[in-house]
Amino acid sequence: MVQPATCNLQPSTFSDPQRPPVTIIILTWNGLEYTRRCIESIRAHTKGMAYHLLVVDNGSSDGTLEWLRAQDDIRVIANDRNLGFTRGNNQGMAATPPDHDVLLLNNDTLIIQDYWLAHLSNVAHSHPEYGIVGCTLLHANGLLQHAGTYMPADSFWGYQIGGGETYIGQYPGVREVEGITGACMYIRRDVRARIGGFDETYTSYFEDTDYCLRARQAGFKVVCTGGTQVIHYENTSARINNASWQAMWDEGREMFTRKWRTFYNQKYRRAVVWHSLVASPSGYATSSRELVIELDRCAIDVRLACIWGNDFTEPLTGDPRIDQLRARLKDSRLPQVVYHQGDSFIKNSGRYRIGYTMLETDRLPDEWVYQANQMDEVWTPTHWGAEVFCASGVRRPISVVPLGINPDYFHPGITGHKPGNRFVFLSIFEWIERKAPELLIRAYQQTFRRSDDVVLLLKIFNHDPSLDVARRIGDLIRSDGPPIVVLPNQHVAAYQVGCLYRSADCFVLPTRGEGWGMPALEAMACGLPVISTAWGGQTEFLHSGVAYPLRIRGLVPAEARAPYYRGLRWADPDFDHLCALMRHVYEHPDEARAVGMRAAAEAAARWTWSHAAAKIIERLEAIE
Structure with a gap:
């Protein structure tokens, strides 16, 4: 089982005693051993603040209900049948005092850090708009499961950010995200007061993403903190009860798509054709991947075109945030950016043509200058580069448009493995x-x-x-x-x-x-x-x-x-x-x-x- 390098948060993350109390709501449907381990880990690691435990049991028949009723610190709501994830959690939220914050926690999770709940509470109350807070979810084998969610508008096939990566400390700090999973979801009391509980149109799956979108529409932000890691075994209830999680997932996706398709179609504020590479290990391709992801996050409708050949020339990247952009219409009436070597600018067919490039010498080749002067404007990442372009004879307007780094993957907290003391x-x-x-x-x-x-x-x-x-x-x-x-x-x-x-x-x-x-x-x-x-x-x-x-x-x-x-x-x-x-x-x-x-x-x-x-x-x- 994975143990993060910083297993315990610092006591300085103690929750303010003036903050609202927190009720942890856990839903059970059999799986006693998972539930027992989850609750024991909560008791062992929840320091720095008081909490209340509320368990909603959905008709367990394996001794779960009997064990729960024998626990002095747990309030139990017992259903005679499985009401589903959505209705069961709504029962718990309805039974929670309105002045409490709520933490929804799956029974197949394991808490591994002290002060974890205090940290989530601190984050939620560190900003007036942080209504929903999630955390880094890990598989038991050390792989990252979740650092926020993203919904590709072409497929509505929910994407777990960072899923499948070995956890090395990526995604630190507090980041605003589109959504988080309901496996560990901290909900501030004012969010519940404003939008209520989950939409019971859903049985299981997609109700958490739906809830995050509703909160965002109500003026709240959804954030994910890298300051807490929780192990999540995932799909345990469906597995141990021989239920078809795929059928429930398909049903949830269909309902989510019907409800939110128009919203996703209208979320972009402007569009651009981006003519580059994204799948190779080259410098242009790696930076292009990061740029189009960030532009999409900022509500720019990126129409991705391969600089060589057609949409099928390059292999897929495996990241739906990027791959969905290939299928979008390459409208020549839109501004078009060719981000590649300067002798590729001739491929720009846009209404407004932008060439974006760089070189490593004191002048540009003549062909690069000639093609740059056919553009409406030229971008280059540095002021040094802009001076070189001007000195080389580029007469079109030049803008300095820098490149960058991804602070989720490049920061001092990333785990290293030094070869000895040298x-x-x-x-x-x-x-x-x-x-x-x-x-x-x-x-x-x-x-x-x-x-x-x-x-x-x-x-x-x-x-x-x-x-x-x-x-x-x-x-x-x-x-x-x-x-x-x-x-x-x-x-x-x-x-x-x-x-x-x-x-x-x-x-x-x-x-x-x-x-x-x-x-x-x-x-x-x-x-x-x-x-x-x-x-x-x-x-x-x-x-x-x-x-x-x-x-x-x-x-x-x-x-x-x-x-x-x-x-x-x-x-x-x-x-x-x-x-x-x-x-x-x-x-x-x-x-x-x-x-x-x-x-x-x-x-x-x-x-x-x-x-x-x-x-x-x-x-x-x-x-x-």
């Missing part, structure tokens, strides 16, 4: 000339000896079958030098990359040029001190207050296999300064950690996908 330098890059891998390896070996308690961890990609990277590395590494660990072409799930950062002490990348510099920003968001080049797009966020900028000796011809760079220049990182910075960070770990924590705070405050989407929406509104 000081770990980490670098993540594709083995290409622009990333200067030879420079990094030479500097590391010149700076440190084998006796130093240090290791360099290289996570590298190579997509060129003609390039023998293993041989290149073998030629560079000295047998008597400090240790180097190489992870070549090893896939790490996107949500787990933060775990890799948190397994290191410093991120280092002496790049010759970046259009944005995503790995550096991700590492900063995770609280790592970062050593990287003080030139190019990453100067947008990388400065001496939050990182260790690497000086350059000047600009040199961009000699590379990629044809884009012919006749252009990029940075020549200062080798001696790189050695000095690596030695300084190694010898001053406390200072370096403080720099990393300042970086994490700044990344969360300024450089998230929410900030990026806000800028895109600002530009779309200006167009109209």
Whole structure:
């Protein structure tokens, strides 16, 4: 059974004694052993506030009712038959005093943290609009089950945010979400007073999402807190009673769709055709995924078009928040964004054409400039990039539209797995000339000896079958030098990359040029001190207050296999300064950690996908 790394919340989360009392409502339909364990875990871990236990039994025949009646601290409502999840919980809410908050809790849950209920109460009363609060639900095997819910409007097939991911501390803090599951749902008393209980049109399933939507329409917010984790065994009542949960789910989905289809059809305030990639591991595709999710969350109707071929050229991502966008009509009367390399702008067929791109050199190729000047406006992520575009001859209006990081996956609380006590330098890059891998390896070996308690961890990609990277590395590494660990072409799930950062002490990348510099920003968001080049797009966020900028000796011809760079220049990182910075960070770990924590705070405050989407929406509104 999973045990989170921070098993107990801090006593500082004690509930205010002036807050409303809380009644925990549990519904049972057989499953005595689950119920017993659930209630025992409540008794063991509910500290910091008083609570009342109310159990509604839906005709149990396995001894559950008898056991419940023998418990002095439980009030029992006994039904002679199964009334269903919706009506049973409504019975409990109707029997709860109106001045109580309510926590609906499934009997197949397990409480694993002290002060969990006090924390939920604190969150609910921390903001006047936080009417419904959920928490992180985990499977017993450590996989994440729920960090909020999302309803895809094309299928009405409810989606559990984060479902199936290994839990490593993602989704921290309090986040506004579309819905939460009724397995653990804290409902403030003013919500009950305003909208009552569940809609009894539903028997089981979808009534919780329906309730969250009704609360939102009444002016409340639905939030999910990452400060509490609860284990949920899921679908237990249906399983032990040999009931068809699928039939109940299908019935609930049909009723929900009839009731809410119009609402979902009308939830968007403007639309845009987004012409890009979303399924590959490329920088454009990974950032595009985040951008369209955030735009959809902000009520922008994104019509997703593949930059190459048609809707079937790319495989599905597996995320319905993204995949549903492919099937939407690509209306050429809408503004259209081509987010890809600058020589792809010709594919823009929109009424108002926007090209969104970046490059890593001091000028753009002529073809990029020509195609950019066919757009109505051009976006690029950095002010440095905007200056390069202007200097290259782009005459169309240029807006700085930044990229970002996902603070749900990149933050200092992500679980790391350091390989022993050595000081770990980490670098993540594709083995290409622009990333200067030879420079990094030479500097590391010149700076440190084998006796130093240090290791360099290289996570590298190579997509060129003609390039023998293993041989290149073998030629560079000295047998008597400090240790180097190489992870070549090893896939790490996107949500787990933060775990890799948190397994290191410093991120280092002496790049010759970046259009944005995503790995550096991700590492900063995770609280790592970062050593990287003080030139190019990453100067947008990388400065001496939050990182260790690497000086350059000047600009040199961009000699590379990629044809884009012919006749252009990029940075020549200062080798001696790189050695000095690596030695300084190694010898001053406390200072370096403080720099990393300042970086994490700044990344969360300024450089998230929410900030990026806000800028895109600002530009779309200006167009109209």
